[in-house]
Amino acid sequence: MAIARRHFLVLLGASAGAFTLDACALAQNAPSQNKPSPGKTGAIQLPALPYAYEALEPHIDAATMRFHHDKHHATYVKNLNAALDKNPELKSRTVEQLLRDLNSVPEDIRKTVRNNGGGHVNHSMFWRIMKPKGGGEPRGPIADAIKQNFGNFAAFKKQFNEAGASQFGSGWVWLVRSKDGKLAVATTANQDSPLSEGNYPIMGNDVWEHAYYLKYQNRRADYLSAWWNVLNWEEINRRFVEGGKAA
Template identity: 60%
Template sequence: MNINRRNLLILLGTTLGVITLDGCQIPPDNSSASVTPSTLPNDTKLAEKSGVFELTPLPYQYDALEPYIDKETMQFHHGKHYAGYIKKLNGAIANYPELKDKSAEDLLRGLNGLPNDIRTAVQNNGGGYVNHKMFWEIMSPNGGGEPQGKIATAIDESFGNFDSFKDKFNASGGSRFGSGWVWLVLGEDGKLKVISTANQDSPFLTGDYPIMGNDVWEHAYYLRYQNRRGDYLKAWWNVVNWPEVNRRYEEGLTVIS
């Protein structure tokens, strides 16, 4: 029997129980395996122990945020895009040992003092690292509902009520041209505000403290929502981890005080 290369790969994929796309191993749809290094995409494995900044698994399984954020999006977003930022950030500081004791947040805050040849790389990839680390943590399979605690009071004081805040947040995210983020930040004056940043720019660059942010790059939503960013922004509220957002708010108050 003649088996061409394509058929051989199909047979091997069936035998191994995985499908490989562009170097990214994706467990079959009926897999219930937890997120471990053995099931993470290849770029993730390379980033895990590649330098100062390491990638850790998500705090939940890739399919845990269904139906609002699909499994395949989470696999590529975490295991390819996020892992890529970490690899490049580590590469940027590799030749500067004096920077290896600094946090990514401190690198961003002190961006203008960094060597010229790595400044842009740290802005882009340091921002990508910090932004996404927060992003995974402020989402939860048990998320949604309305904020509780000090953040709830602060939102009401700053925006009138929760619905008004959501409308402002969604409008800012929807109007961001191209790729970027929409944020709830704590300003240096101790007040909450909604802002939007381009690309992977972090609020730390302008002295603001990020409380929560939603990624509006197309790779964060396109597989499920295509060009309907507004639908993604509305659905995202169903996975917001309000206890973590409240924790970040309380932490932010101590940082800026």
């Protein structure tokens, strides 16, 4: 009986060990949006995705979301933190404040802050203005503002898509609140932020190839058209109101 009991305890210990190893493996393989990004205190953090990688399918595929968020955005955050470590006094300012006044950023890191700070702020907005089962006609204050500035939603959508399709190379297409308070469609190259031009970005679509090429290849226009099906108009309305306060 003692031998049988000892054998049972050995098996139980082995099972517990295997369970622990399996749990660790599962934790390591869990999607990054469910884990806080590593970083020292005070460092810029990679924001978690507010939904699963596959949540925006069929319009934006899971593979694109995984690489876009976990690789591209994460690299902007890493490079930005490395630049700010060289000038820790800048850490008392938000990234948005730095982008609004790039001339105040030391010249040796200005380009890095412009590219990677812009990439971080642009993408942080991008994840939030999309959601599963989104899209449809705009609602709330933004709907009235679009009608006032563009005539109707169809005209605005057409202008936005045409601007995005014609943006040469990498960049973004935006709906911004300009310095005079009016809404306008604008484009920026690379990861430049409208904040650096004195405009407030209400919504924007990433037209870098990494945002769409796995699914749409060179059909950027198809990607632009599909993107309207995942828009989060509640968040866009929040940004519209916020932009009015910032003006």
